Structure formats: C-alpha cells, structure tokens
Amino acid sequence: MFEKYFSERIKNTPSSFIREILKVTQDPEIISFAGGLPNPISFPQEALKISMNRIADTYGAKIYQYSTTLGLDSLRQYIADRYNRIWGMDITIDNIIITTGSQQALDLIGKVFINDGDKVMVEKPSYLGLLQAFCMYKADFVQTKLNDDGLDIEDLKNTVKTYKPKAAYLIPNFQNPTGLTYTKENREKVFEVIKDEDMILIQDDPYGELRFEEGERIPYIGLNKSEKNLYLGSFSKIVTPGMRLGYIIGNSEIIKMLETAKQASDLHSNIFGQYLIADYLYNNDLDKHIEKIKTLYKKQAYTMVEAMEEFFPKDIKFTRPKGGMFTWVTLPEGMDVLKLFDKAIEKKVAFVPGHPFYVNPQKVNTLRLNYTNADAATIRTGIKRLADSIKEI
C-alpha cells in the first residue's frame, strides 16, 4: 500500500534473512546455533546492580538529563587509557566517540564517508550488519577472499588496483561469521598493500578481548602508523549488549564529523548506561571478568569442534576458532545449504546459512554456527543432529 512512498535505499535492503530464521527457531525443541548472543555469564549482574545504585546516589539528576553527543568524558577516558596501555597508542578523549552499539558506529561511518556508488572493500564473507548499514548509503561492495591466515594478498592487490576502494571494512580478530583471525604476518602484508592508497581502513573488533587460546594479542593493521585508521570496539561481548554501547577511535577531525552525524541520528547514547558502565569499569577488574567468559567459551568452542570432528562426514570443512563466538562450516561443493537448513529444522537444529554474509549470494554451501549460548551437552546433541541432517540430504 505504501510502496510508492518508500525510498529506493530501503526497497533495496535485503530482507532480513536472519530475522526469518530466528522466527523458525522460536520452537523450544529446536537447538539453535543461529543466534549470536553472548552467554549471560558475561553480564556482571551483581556488580552492575551495585553500580546502578551508586550512580543514582552520586550523580542524581545527571544520569537522567540530556548529555553530550560525543559521550561521557570518564568513559572515553577509560577507553583511551586502556588502548594507550595495551597498544602503545597516544590517544585522548578527542579521538573517541561513544556510539549506540557498534551497529551505530557502522551507520555513522556510512553517513560520514559513503556517497552513492562509492566502492567499499569487505571480506568474503563479511559481517551482515555492515552490509545492511552501508546499503543505506548505497555503497558498492567489493569482496576480497578470506583465507585461514587472513586476507588473500593477491586478491587484495587486484581489488585495490581494480576498484580503488574508498574504504575497507575488516574484522581481523575472530571474525564474524568465520571465527578466523589474521596472522601478524598477514596484517603486515595487508598494510604494505594499502598504506599508500586513498583508503579509510575500518577495523571492527568486538571479539578481540575473547582470545581463549594461548597466544599474544596481535596488533591491528597499520597500528600507530596511519591516520586513516578507524578502530571500533564494544562493551556488548564483555559487559552487556543490552546497554547498546560501542565506540569509534580515530583522528579527531574524523571524530568531529562523526559527532555531527550522531547529533542528527540520536543526539547522544543513553547517558544512564554510560555512567553505569563507567562506574563498573572503574570499580571492578575487567580483565578478571573477561577471564571467566573466556574459560566458558573455550570449553564450548572445543566441544563444538570435537563434536564436528566426531560426527561430521570427512568432506565437511570447518574453522577452529581461537576466540570469539563463531565457527564457519563449508559443505562439499554443490551441496545446497538451504536444503540442509530445511532438513536440520526437521531434526530440530538451526544455524545461519551463509547467504547474508555475501554481497551476491549464489549457490551457497557455507553456514555459521554459534557456540556461546548453549551448554556442552546441548552442543554435542545439536551437532549430532546436524551431522545426521547432512548425511540425509
């Protein structure tokens, strides 16, 4: 009825595949690996309750009043201090804007940088939330192949040379949807290829803190070497996603433009949540809390990988994540993942078919599994059901 009123951008947005899937998974008998929910253990509920009472007593009306677009100074200072300490950066609060979750960070970056038809390089596969957000600004995506060790350097060189992308969006740590992490060597090679290009490099890192396997943190691509780098972070996976608090770190001139875009988008992020998270962070040991999450996710990830090794036919490939929340399964060439999806639902197990992670999905034989929100026994049962489904199609 309203077709003629709707904008071109919204009519061209791929209808949300995941939303349809999540509807199917409402059935309580279904074991769902489709979502991307952090385990509730990652919410420090008792400490947050102490913090909310403390900020109510300490700050009074301020936690309920309008506030500044860039975000609460003390929260931005915590982030600056943490990045300066961990990464040897030299940033101040002027390099940081608080966003209404990382999803808004993507929307604001789209607003500030993307003209109709601008080329944007993303991984193949990439995060569907980015594809949706930049679709609103009519970005023209080019996908670069992702290997086990990071971006395919030859493909990257070709992409850069052929399309001269204005921006690149990468998730170097425990990528969504694949769970893959770029090696240090790969990051250095990527930076060599792009460093002299006219390209904004967006590194989205919601999972970086969740490395559950031994090993050092690997520095970002071009860390401390490029003013064209933007770093995205979030409290969703390490404190709470419900507060919708993420942030962008970058050159202060870019942050100012993002501030203008944010003012037009929601004025500011909820200030109560900002006071709450800041109070929590300054009065608790975040790293100790993260250790608890990692211990749990490690067990769940290993259980899933072991179950896949035990039950899956040998021609099924899957990633072995060292952190984060997902693993990525590749079926034999020619096997139709949508057919598998139907069979799996019949057998009461759900996943996300690979489609929404590609720009032009065709004959997709990949799928994403999430392991953070089910216990070990459920994970084994679910993987067994999935293996049976594979064998029957």
Added chain:
Amino acid sequence: MFEKYFSERIKNTPSSFIREILKVTQDPEIISFAGGLPNPISFPQEALKISMNRIADTYGAKIYQYSTTLGLDSLRQYIADRYNRIWGMDITIDNIIITTGSQQALDLIGKVFINDGDKVMVEKPSYLGLLQAFCMYKADFVQTKLNDDGLDIEDLKNTVKTYKPKAAYLIPNFQNPTGLTYTKENREKVFEVIKDEDMILIQDDPYGELRFEEGERIPYIGLNKSEKNLYLGSFSKIVTPGMRLGYIIGNSEIIKMLETAKQASDLHSNIFGQYLIADYLYNNDLDKHIEKIKTLYKKQAYTMVEAMEEFFPKDIKFTRPKGGMFTWVTLPEGMDVLKLFDKAIEKKVAFVPGHPFYVNPQKVNTLRLNYTNADAATIRTGIKRLADSIKEI
C-alpha cells in the same frame, strides 16, 4: 586533511550553530535561555531507583541481553493502551516501534521515505533536529508559514499545489521553536487541504502532555482518518531524556520498514532503559507526575512572559505559550539578531538566534527562549538583561 573522503551529505550539513552557542554559555555567570533541557524535577528519581532494583531482581539477565528491534512488548503495550484511551485509536503493538529518542525517529523516517531531492514540507520556523536529520537524506525542504493559530492555510495550499511534497513534518502542540499550538479549526482546515494528497504526514509531539493552561487536548490532524499519518512521541520531557526513548506510531506496514531501517542503525534501543521505563509506568501514576511538571513550567512561562511585557520595548513581539518549553521573540524588522546576541553575551544572557530553524536563513530577526531550566528570579534577571541589550543595539 580528510576533506576528500567525507560524503557530500555531511559536508552539506549546516555546522551546528547551537553547539557553538552552548560553548559560549559555559560561562557560569551567563543566564542561558539557549538550551532545551527539561527541569530535573521532571525526572522521578526515587521511583526510578525503586524500578531499577525491581527489574534487576525480577528479570535478571534479560535486562542486559540483546533484544528485539521493535522494542519491549510491555512498553509498546503501555503506549498503545494510552493512545487508545486518550485518542480513541485502535492500535496494537504492531503499530509501534521504540526509537533511541525522537531524534532517531526522524533519522529512521528519513531512511525509509526520503530519496535525494524529495520535497518535504516543514513549518517556518521548524525544529532544527528534523532539518539536520533529513539533510542526511538530501531532502529538499519547503517551508510553510506558521501563524498564531497554526499553519497559514493559503500558504499551505500554494505549497501543496506547487511542490507536491512527499512528506510533511509538523509539531502541532507547543511547537519548537515557537511555542505555538494549532487550533482545532486550523487542524481541520489543514487536513481538508492535504487529505487527498500523496503525502505522509509526520506529527511530532514531544510536548503535548505539557499543556499548563486550561483547555482540552486537541486531536491530531486527521486523527483516525488517515493511514498515512505517523505520530511521534517521547518519554524525554515527561520521565527522562537521558534514557533516549521515543516511539513512532503508524500503519504496521510502515512500522515493518522502519524496523528494517532501525536494524541497520542500532539493532535496538537500550533494553535496560525500556524495562526501567515500563516498570516505572506500570507502577506509578504518570498523569500525577506530569501535573507536577506542568505546575512548575506554568510558573516559569508566566514569569518570562510577564518580564517580557514589563521590560521589553513595545515593538518587540513574542508568543504566549500554553504549554511546552519555549517562547519565540520577533524583533522589529531590520534588527539583526546576531548583533543582539553579541550584546546579550556581553551582558551575560544567552538565547538561540532564529537561524537554525530556517531552511535558508537570511536577515533573521527572531530568537528562541527556553524557560524550563531556570527559577523565577533568574528568569526575571535574564529578561531584564536581554531588554537592556535590545535597547543598546
């Protein structure tokens, strides 16, 4: 340095005039009528503290987890019930989407409806937040004259005939920036003019609950008569703006499109805040709370109007608001409000010059005054200073 990377839309956004003004008003000696802050009395702090502890105890992890894009069912149900009761509507939660403040409502509507160059009708003057939001989607604004009783019907007819706007954005109650309210008769005439046009009518109503002068609520334009109507509401002025919670009411087909746009914008609004406000609303008497706010604002508004009558030269015109948060002053033709602004700052009083409320500001002789966030004595002193400034330029 990054000029070449920035999008056309962000480069064309008027630099935020208000932000510059607010910087000037940091001086604690300045009496500022420039902001638009609700009085802290409007935040039911004690009740909210009880509610936050109750939701923490009752819902556990749910208040911290990811949630649905449309918003919390119980909060949407409260809104549906209230509108059905007050306005004789027949809406369900499917007609409602929760937004991250009303500013996000404007952003989402822009995303869903506005193609480059689409004509959008707004009042003259109009709310600057709308102008900023739709600027991002390259709307082409046409302004229709606003009189003391509402839209100028002849000007409206001409605008509609000449430009065939795709959408109109109106604030019928205690408008920002003028404080004016459309009469019942005017609303009926407006509806007669637009009802057969291909036009989405957006009625933004953040202040409607704040009628402090005797009189009935006046029904919205085309209430219960048009599927092309969208109604915007907010908890910012009656409970707390810091939580950033507003909503859009409309046809469910439009709400679904807004859901897609919101998913790409911030996934969902902070769910803790939604549980908190819902708990507050179901366990307290909102109307009784609103009475308290109205009593205060009435006194402040009358103090300001009386002071203007007493101190201002007779050729200065101003509106006499019956609710809301603002009054609008018109200087004699030819008097430059920016010159007055400089003089006023010298005399330690601040306001918002009319510029940001016009699409193409030229030779502006109007200004906005806010009265909700200063006590009566301060209001009198500030208006006296402003009157002195006027006399000296």
